[in-house]
Amino acid sequence: MDGRSLVSYRPTKPEIAVFVSGITSMGLEILAVRIVAPQFGSHIYTVGGILTVFLIALSLGYWQGGKRAAGATDRQMGWIMLATAVYVAVVVYASDLLLAQTSTLALPPRYASLPAVVALFGPPTYLLGFISPYAAELSSKQGTGEASGHVYALGTIGSIVGSAGTTFVLIPALTIEEIGLIFGLLLVATAVGLTLPSVSRKSVVASVFVALLLVVAAGSGPVAFDYRGDVVHETGTPHQQLEIVDDGDVRTMYLDGSRHSAIDLENPDRHVFAYTKYFHLPMLMAADEDDVERVLFVGGGGYTGPQDFEERYDVTVDVVEIDTEVTAAAEEYFGLETTDELDVHAADGRQFLQSTDEPYDLIVLDAYKHDQVPFHLTTVEFMELVSDRLSDDGILHANVVSSPSGAGSEFYHAQYRTMETVFPDVYSFRTSDSSAVQNVQLVATNDETGFTQADLAERNDARTLEVDLEEAVDNYMAGPGSELETDDAPVLRDDRGGVDGLLDPMLGQRYVIEETYSQNESASAAGSVPLEPIARG
Missing domain, CATH: 3.40.50.150 (Vaccinia Virus protein VP39)
Structure with missing residues (x-):
């Protein structure tokens, strides 16, 4: 693509969906370390477990999405985005409770964090895995190779943005709840954009409901039972x-x-x-x-x-x-x-x-x-x-x-x-x-x-x-x-x-x-x- 084409380039709806899914999946992966580490530590087994679960969930999503891609539509991708946003609200609101419950399971210490990571991040990552094969099916590019290569490139660029933005911008400046809210609202906005210009009443109601759910989850904070005392100060730093x-x-x-x-x-x-x-x-x-x-x-x-x-x-x-x-x-x-x-x-x-x-x-x-x-x-x-x-x-x-x-x-x-x-x-x-x-x-x-x-x-x-x-x-x-x-x-x-x-x-x-x-x-x-x-x- 030459400079003139790049200036005039307008991404299609499937391309936007792939880009946003890359941002969100990698952003959640970086955020997962901050969420899980306080309960299980940030040693190599926790970080490696997070990477493993995300890769498995994405692979399963790619596989299932590929099997169902023949009937893919922009509207279907929108519903997948909304479903993912609902689960992001669950992560924001119930992460501490899920971490506490899974930590009691009788597992060898090196595998102790895996149930929590699977429960919190497996479903949304699995859902985001559907987006790439759906987008490849809906791509306007000629040929399977060109379409898949274009989708991979956009998804990877989105992952770069999600990784760098979460690491260097969001985590130093915002709380986990606020970052989760940003990712969730980004998914809702993308879901709405995928159905434009003919947005159904059902889609509007669902999008408003999911957005309100995210705001309530972020505003009320995670469910937790703090036995330590009164928290007089809390913040996320670039390190911890x-x-x-x-x-x-x-x-x-x-x-x-x-x-x-x-x-x-x-x-x-x-x-x-x-x-x-x-x-x-x-x-x-x-x-x-x-x-x-x-x-x-x-x-x-x-x-x-x-x-x-x-x-x-x-x-x-x-x-x-x-x-x-x-x-x-x-x-x-x-x-x-x-x-x-x-x-x-x-x-x-x-x-x-x-x-x-x-x-x-x-x-x-x-x-x-x-x-x-x-x-x-x-x-x-x-x-x-x-x-x-x-x-x-x-x-x-x-x-x-x-x-x-x-x-x-x-x-x-x-x-x-x-x-x-x-x-x-x-x-x-x-x-x-x-x-x-x-x-x-x-x-x-x-x-x-x-x-x-x-x-x-x-x-x-x-x-x-x-x-x-x-x-x-x-x-x-x-x-x-x-x-x-x-x-x-x-x-x-x-x-x-x-x-x-x-x-x-x-x-x-x-x-x-x-x-x-x-x-x-x-x-x-x-x-x-x-x-x-x-x-x-």
């Missing part, structure tokens, strides 16, 4: 779903449905999640606590850890947080204030370290999650970069979510061995007495230190730290050759990290987060919180 929830005096930041930070509104100095106290272990291992002057946190969340360091010690703190909206929420709801002593950088942690030549005395790596570990922050190449950015006697502290032993400990063992290949000494500390998945703390020193548990206990008694680390020292785990065996664990590398496979045994396991208790609670109230993918203090 962000919620701030108040439960009594405790305010918690949730990212993709998982707890990441918490503060006690009545007692801000309390470490709500007990493991965040362990972040102060490097202050025992430094030759002197005054030797720690520059600290970097990779991962901000609610910024409770960085703020704690900035308030307790005479240090300057840099924080690398990739999600600017998380930082904005921390400023509004967690009291974050940037100062000369606490600076925030919106970047990926590894890219930031590559671009800076400033040496740090302590780097706290708090970007790992239960089922969403950024593999590029786990590898030996990354650990070498960290070591280069640390001072000669600098320290790395990594918060690793894993079992300390047995089933579910593969990632912890691999991470320990990877760090051990770079750093002279690596120390590990469990945060719960159970063998369940928990926050295991790894501390690596850039020079040889050779601390024993007794050495750390003696330092804890001798130093005047405001945070008592007796419990942390008691939870010290000996290295290889005793409790921790890493001989068979892989060294993680950029070209063959295999992190997803190492996380696989943890899927579906009980995850324990030990909590401290406030003055108004008894010691027995400070228990474990199961089944939470991650908690960042």
Whole structure:
């Protein structure tokens, strides 16, 4: 098609239908990750399951549509569009309820998300699959090859628009309900356009009904039973779903449905999640606590850890947080204030370290999650970069979510061995007495230190730290050759990290987060919180 033809080109009704079906199918596919991830995580099995279900549903739609295409009409495509829009309303309104119900099914963890994806997105994607063969049948192009090629091209262009528009425009700016409303109304408008100029009364009534259904579904929000408390802030960021929830005096930041930070509104100095106290272990291992002057946190969340360091010690703190909206929420709801002593950088942690030549005395790596570990922050190449950015006697502290032993400990063992290949000494500390998945703390020193548990206990008694680390020292785990065996664990590398496979045994396991208790609670109230993918203090 030359330039003049392109300017004068007017798409036919079937061509518009194919283009819109491409936008909607790919847009729903991108949106599916945001809808399903809070319940099942955004690991490789969830994303792969979504892709698989969409491809199967489209294939079935193509197959059935091709069998029925001989009698295809524009009006029939319009009814398919309306039926798809009805199901989009169901997705908007009932997604949380369907996710909660399907999550109780007795399935292996890696397949747990499939029933929800099939129920939510199988039917609308199947229906959209009819459009391409119908459009090819109705095409004005001469020859089967030309008609099918034209339809494939238009559908693919629509998919590109749907993918890019949803990813880069809609998700950063709108809620899931609002995006669903846009897709649904686009389908209704296309259905009406397919029947013009002779629109039947039945089509008008159906289109108005479906449009009202979409508006009501989006306006009322999804059906859900929220046991967490009062949601005081909720938004979709380019990276995740962000919620701030108040439960009594405790305010918690949730990212993709998982707890990441918490503060006690009545007692801000309390470490709500007990493991965040362990972040102060490097202050025992430094030759002197005054030797720690520059600290970097990779991962901000609610910024409770960085703020704690900035308030307790005479240090300057840099924080690398990739999600600017998380930082904005921390400023509004967690009291974050940037100062000369606490600076925030919106970047990926590894890219930031590559671009800076400033040496740090302590780097706290708090970007790992239960089922969403950024593999590029786990590898030996990354650990070498960290070591280069640390001072000669600098320290790395990594918060690793894993079992300390047995089933579910593969990632912890691999991470320990990877760090051990770079750093002279690596120390590990469990945060719960159970063998369940928990926050295991790894501390690596850039020079040889050779601390024993007794050495750390003696330092804890001798130093005047405001945070008592007796419990942390008691939870010290000996290295290889005793409790921790890493001989068979892989060294993680950029070209063959295999992190997803190492996380696989943890899927579906009980995850324990030990909590401290406030003055108004008894010691027995400070228990474990199961089944939470991650908690960042």
